[in-house]
Amino acid sequence: MTRPDPTPLADTTAPPAPRPAPAGVDPRGPRFGAALTAVLLVVVLLLGTAPAATAVLALVAASFALGVARGVGGTWQGVLFRTVVRPRLGAPSELEDPRPPRFAQLVGLVVTGAGLVLALAGIGAAVPVAAAVALVAAFLNAVFGLCLGCELYLLGVRLRART
Numbered sequence: 001m002t003r004p005d006p007t008p009l010a011d012t013t014a015p016p017a018p019r020p021a022p023a024g025v026d027p028r029g030p031r032f033g034a035a036l037t038a039v040l041l042v043v044v045l046l047l048g049t050a051p052a053a054t055a056v057l058a059l060v061a062a063s064f065a066l067g068v069a070r071g072v073g074g075t076w077q078g079v080l081f082r083t084v085v086r087p088r089l090g091a092p093s094e095l096e097d098p099r100p101p102r103f104a105q106l107v108g109l110v111v112t113g114a115g116l117v118l119a120l121a122g123i124g125a126a127v128p129v130a131a132a133v134a135l136v137a138a139f140l141n142a143v144f145g146l147c148l149g150c151e152l153y154l155l156g157v158r159l160r161a162r163t
Contacts, residue, residue, distance in 0.1 A: 024094075025071070025072060025095060025101065026081075026092045027092065027095070028081070028086070028092060029078055029086070031145060032080075032142075033067075033075060033081065034138045034141035034147075037142075038139050040056055040060050041060060041131045041132075041134055041138060044056045044057050044127065044131035045128055049124040049125060054116065054119050058116055061115075063075050064108040067101075068106045071102050072105060073098075075105075100147065100151075100153040100154060101147065103152065104137075104141075107137070107148070107152060108134055108137065111130055111134045112130050112134055114126070115130020116130075118130075136148075
């Protein structure tokens with residue numbers, strides 16, 4: 001005869017504990033990165049449908065890919081902010097959750113990536129269109145601190161909480 005295991009079974013009815021938020025980011029960093037991105041996107045628009053426009057858009061898309069993979073601090077703009085700009089500023093009054101800006105990087109990657117894929121498919125007009133859409137978001141973030149991708153992330157969180 002075997003004895004039952006005295007270890008209690010896990011309560012499978014309780015929801016999993018929420019994961020803690022990762023370490024915060026200085027909110028001025030993503031705004032600085034958005035300003036640099038906006039400048040590059042203006043260059044894309046000025047170049048029109050030239051092959052150089054596609055190359056600059058590819059640089060922007062690669063920057064967004066770094067932001068998705070490593071977070072906003074892991075992009076070249078984030079490194080520039082951290083090493084050149086932030087030492088000249090005071091400490092931020094508060095840090096923000098890095099998940100919404102990272103999601104915003106994904107949105108930017110989707111927009112600019114779609115422009116690149118369409119350009120490679122022979123639709124050269126997709127490059128300035130994708131650049132213009134991304135420029136609106138980058139400009140709003142850089143100038144007004146309104147991160148459209150972050151707002152989409154927060155909307156998704158609210159919608160998931162309702163279900």
